[in-house]
Amino acid sequence: MNKKIRAISLMLVACMLFSVAGCKIRIHSKETTETTTTTEATTTEATTEATTTAESSAATEPSETTSSESSGFPEKGCKIEFPSGDRYLYKMYLTLDDKKNTIGGHVDATFFNDSSDDWDKLCLRDYSSLFLKPEDAGYDGGVKTNGALTEINNIQDSRTGNTIEYERDKDVSVVWLPLEKKLAPGEKMTLSYDFVAQIPTVADRYGVQDGVFCITNFYPILAEYTSEGWSHIGFYACGECFYSEIADFDVMLTVPSDMVVLSTGVETSEAKEGDTKTIGIYAECVRDFVFCGSKNFKLVEGDYKDTHVRTAYFEEEKPEYDKMEAEIALKAAIDSLEAFGSAFGEYPYKDLEVIIAPISAGGMEYPNLVIISKAFVGTGDSDESRKEIYQLSADNVVSHEVGHQWFMGIVGSNSGLQPWLDESFASFTEYIYELAVYPDKAHQLPVTFDDGYYTRNVPINKSYFDYDDNMSYISSVYWRGKQILVNMYELLGEEQFNGIIREYVHEFAFKNADQMDFFNLLYKYAGTDNEKLNDIIYENFDDTVQPPKAA
Ligand SMILES: [Zn+2]
Structure with a gap:
């Protein structure tokens, strides 16, 4: 491997690390520093091994099973229609004050009790308060920057007209609203409130840095009600704990x-x-509303079928490089829409925004909008080498974040308790993108089972909280998870495996899925008696999803 290729290869790993983390790793954190060093040391081996694995598996014929079904999938490139029934609606009147760095206003949230339990209280998630100042912290959770507790006032229940006094939990992001009158199953109400959130001055997925405002997870949002009650798991900076219902905004x-x-x-x-x-x-049929804004944004724009794609970037010392980067990101986003639309069902929205912003993670996904970090690009000593590095970053990060539009956006899941359902799947979309864009050299990312990163004794379908540290979480849920789905793809073949995923997307579009929803479809089509598939599942997933072992 020559020096240049090796340099690009190292960059690729770094991009991957940050991107998957993009999910969220702080560049300056201790774990990241250590990990980067380790990762670089084993890049060559890891890449070689991954290539070998991919080649040998690719030669394997899809196996036959006695009990599998082989057709009935939604066709490639099928449409994903918005559901016709009643949905939650957030009416918001918002003002961004770029002098005080605040975002606030009035919200009328109309929703109904979609469970079979009476609701005697509501739970809001106020993620903005997690960024409060250290001296104000007296609460659990948080990332301790110069944010502040969100002011929430004039909370009203439309049914009674009465004001609700909220109670903030020990976890600062959890706000309880006791209801004077229970909300019965199927009953509807409008919750009105005013709020003002302080935007922290940090290079984070929520914050303002270098004049770029990333305004995400900023308003108090209704938590998801599950069979266990209101979901309010703790926030963690490395990954996502966001979990909400489809709504119109x-x-x-x-x-x-x-x-x-x-x-x-x-x-x-x-x-x-x-x-x-x-x-x-x-915004129709989305789980959240976010925006990014800057007085310095420049745009490059394009289209994929009915979807308009815009990439926003800002100029630094060498504007021609910034524009080149934006154009590469734009193309990667359009290529991703095409590849994933064919594989999983067409992107159902009219817009996709790609923001190149100064954030500390590689990228971050939101409905109709992805943020791509400016932090890891900008090296390279010539136009050509910069272009190559931008391309590698875009191939990896943009495809991953756009992949989340299907796995997080269209099909929701509990990203804290079953993170593999969005992160392993989004990492798998990187592979689908590579197959579409670089059919001859797909899967060159250094993904392997035996390089020492993976926490092999923890199945990949565990919660964020079951991993020892961020690195074992990332290496399992992102990297090993990607490899496992690629192995299933290679074993079952593109027709069947992507068909299963397409049906999963089709069936759970605009809902929140559980991991058994995926496994039920996998077993329906691939059977529970496919030995090679079962070996993959026994080795990498816990017994809650495994097929029964043969006697
Ligand atoms: Zn991700």
């Missing part, structure tokens, strides 16, 4: 008039008044 957003804003949903109006402008935005 009808937003009026006021920002400085010279700010370029990209958001979840479609812009429906814009009105200027003095030095501000108010943008009307409607």
Whole structure:
């Protein structure tokens, strides 16, 4: 391997580390530093081994099983339709104050009790308060920056007209609202409240840095109600703990008039008044509403079928490189929509925004919007080497984050308790992207079972909290999870494995899925008596999802 290729290869690993972490690793954290060093040391071996594994597995014929079904999948490139039934609706009147770094306003959240239990209280998640100042911390959780507790006022239940006094949990992000009148199964209500959240000045997925506002997980949102009650697991910075119901968002957003804003949903109006402008935005069938804004954003734009794709970037010392990076990211996003649309069902939204921003993780996914870190690009000593590095970053990070539009966005899941359902699947989409864009050299990422990173004694379908540390979580849920899904793909073949995933997406679109929802379909089509498949499952998943062992 020559020096240049090796340098790119090392970069690739670094990108992957940060990107998958993008999911969230802090570049300056102790774990990351140690891990990066270890990773670099074994890159060559890991790459070689992964290639060998991929080649040998690829030669294996899809196996026959006696009890499998072979057809009935939704066709490739099928449409994913929005459901016609009643949905939650958030009407929001928001103002971003870029002098005080606050975001706030009024929210009318209309929802219904979709469980069979009476709700005698509601749970809101207030993730913004996790960024409060260290001296104000007296709570659990948090990332301890210069944010503040979110002010929440005038909380009202539409049914009674009465004001609700909230109770903040020991976990600062958990806000309880006792209901004077229970909400019965099927009953509807509108919860109204005012809020002001402090935007921390950090290079994070939520925060402002270098004039770029990443306004995500910023408003108090209704938690997900499950068979265990309200889901309010603790926040963790490495990964996602966000879990919410599909809703429509009808937003009026006021920002400085010279700010370029990209958001979840479609812009429906814009009105200027003095030095501000108010943008009307409607987002249909999404789990969250986020936006990014900067006075320095420049845009490159393109289309994939009915979806308009925009990449926002800002210029540094060498604007031509910044634009090159944005164009590469834009193309990777469009290629991802095409590859995943064919494999899993077409992206059902009219917009996709790709934001290149100064955040400390490689990338982060939100409905209709992904944030890609500026942090790990910009090296290379010539146009050509920069371009190669940008391309590798985009191939890895953009495809992963766009893949989340299917696995997190369209099919939701509990990303804290079953993180493999979104992260292993999003990592697997990187492979689907590679197959589509580089059919001759797919799966060159250094993914292997035996390089010492994986926590082999922890099945990959455990919760975030079951892993010893962030690195074992990432190496299992992202890297090993990707390899396992690739192995299943190679074993069952593209027709069957992608067909199963397509059916999974089709069946659980705009719902929250459980891991058994995937395994039930896998067993339905591949059988429970496929020995090679069962070996993969016994080795990597816990017994809650395994098929019965043969006597
Ligand atoms: Zn991810």
